[in-house]
Amino acid sequence: MSFTRRQILGGLTGLVAIGLGAGGASRYWLGRSDPDAGHDYELIAAPLDVELVSGYKTEAWAFGPSAPGTELRVRQGEWLRVRFINHLPVETTIHWHGIRLPLEMDGVPYVSQLPVKPGEYFDYKFRVPDAGSYWYHPHVSSSEELGRGLVGPLIVEEREPTGFLHERTLSLKTWHVDEQGAFMPFSVPREAARNGTAGRLITINGQAGSVTELPAGQVVRVRLLNLDNTWTYRINLRGNCEAKIYALDGNPITPRPLQKDYWLGPGMRICLAIRIPEAGEEISLRDGFVRLGTLRSVASTQAPGDWPPALPANPIAEPDLANAEKLNFNFEWVGKVSVNTENGKPPSLWQINGQAWDITDKTCADRPIATLRKGKSYIFELKNMTQYQHPIHLHGMSFKVLSSNRHKFQEQYFTDTYLLGKNESAQVALVADNPGTWMFHCHVIDHMETGLMAAIEVV
Incomplete structure (x- = not known):
């Protein structure tokens, strides 16, 4: 038909x-x-x-x-x-x-x-x-x-009030523009073979050097979203304030203080609670040592607020680790920097388990890299065999971060995107509870479009 x-x-x-x-x-x-x-x-x-x-x-x-x-x-x-x-x-x-x-x-x-x-x-x-x-x-x-x-x-x-009386959404994006605002190349092969083609102008909610006004004395929920093509931000705050992490990539965690830096890769999100200082004071939101924007305290008639309780957990199925099947996924560099882009085909620079995705081939998803059984638990071993970071994103399902050879986690947590560091191996687990053919890829767009994507099928 x-x-x-x-x-x-x-x-x-x-x-x-x-x-x-x-x-x-x-x-x-x-x-x-x-x-x-x-x-x-x-x-x-x-x-x-x-x-x-x-x-x-x-x-x-x-x-x-x-x-x-x-x-x-x-x-x-x-x-x-x-x-x-x-x-x-x-x-x-x-x-x-x-x-x-x-x-x-x-x-x-x-x-x-x-x-x-x-x-x-x-x-x-x-x-x-x-x-x-x-x-x-x-x-x-x-x-x-x-x-x-x-x-x-x-x-x-959330379905019910969370205790946050104030919140702001801050969308981070780095633009590929020159000094006159004209677009520059979004993808350069030699950069796609490394960290990805970086933009030159950082904005918050579309504004460079943005100033966000927040009520003095209040605990404000600040949602930071990395909507960038390639850039990983090293998020930190400078100023007279306290800040706690309440959620990572949409999913709640046990509230804990924001430490020196939090690495927020492309596609990732973090939910902070920030106690705003006295009126007139400023907080610098930074990427490492670079100021992204300013959080400015303004007078408020409300009494100082308390820290809200932890956010309610999302209804994600808990994987059965004792009976989970283990699958290995190796994220590899093909090893080419000099490439041929004839016939409109992108260069092939990256691969998963020896297979490079071709974004010009409409049949790639017919050849899934793994087939999962609906309702069954799986542990994915994610191995980064390269010198570059890869924010690994799975469509359609959330997975639980279990462990890493590079990091110690205060708790295991659910997410949809995990920033896999260079030469890092991490273990994540999920219940294959959503039937379909789902994309599994690096969210550095340069990497995704030059091979670092695959299909995972749930049947």
Whole structure:
């Protein structure tokens, strides 16, 4: 059975599974399951001129009226319904980073849906099981589309009040622009073979040298999201303040003080509670020794607040470690710096277990690197056999960080992205409870697009 794109966009009476690949296995779905359901958000991707460099315009692409894009909010356990309209000159999708959702809503082209072409729309609808800080971005031509500004925060609020009376979302993004705000190359092969092509201008919520006003004496929840293509931030605060970590990548931990630095890789998030000092004082939010922005204390009529209790745990299945099957994943460098990019194919620089992903090959997902049985527990041994960091991200499921040969953890914790340091081996565990074909990749976009991605199938 085949459908025209007009039929797909108009909505089908039910979910239609379309077979792909030589085996004809059903993997992705088109259309809307309920044409009358409506939507909570209408999210438009379109060109947008922004002023990143004072006095100059940058021709960005944005979700809504700003870059980073519109902050979406939904309460835990409820449905998020987004009508996505593409007014860009290129095709695209939306991937909901960190959300455990059905495959057909995951936004990976030719794996979960067809790309949304210019002038078309797609309705995303899914229930959000976990509270926390998440984000959304395309999974098409990622270096350029994320680089031009197609990123945005998604905040899932807890079901019940948490004790935080104030909060702010700070989206960190480094832009590939020159002194006049013109875009520079988003990916350079010799840099893609190393740490990734770095941007030159750091912003918070789209503003360089940003100042965020916070109420004096209050304990404020500050959500930091790394929406960058490549850059890992060494987050620290300087000033008269106390700060505690309450959640990592959307999932709560036992609150603990923020130490010297926290390494926040691309795609990662951290939720801090900061006790704001007296009015007029400033806190420097820094990347190592570099000031990212300023948190400025302003007068508040409220009495000083107390530290809220730990955030409630998300309903993620606990892996059965005693009976878990162990799988090894080696993240390797191919060893080439001089590359051939003829015929529009990206260089092949990285691989997982000896296999390099080709982003121009629409059938790569037909050859998963591992097949997991639904409901079974697994321990992944993640081995970084390179000299560069890799934030390893899994779609569709969360995993529990167990141990590392480089770090001692105060507690094991759930996440969707783990920053794997150079020559590090780490053990993570999960319950394979979400059927489908899921992307498993480094979130340094340069690395992902030059081989460091694979498909994991749950059947």
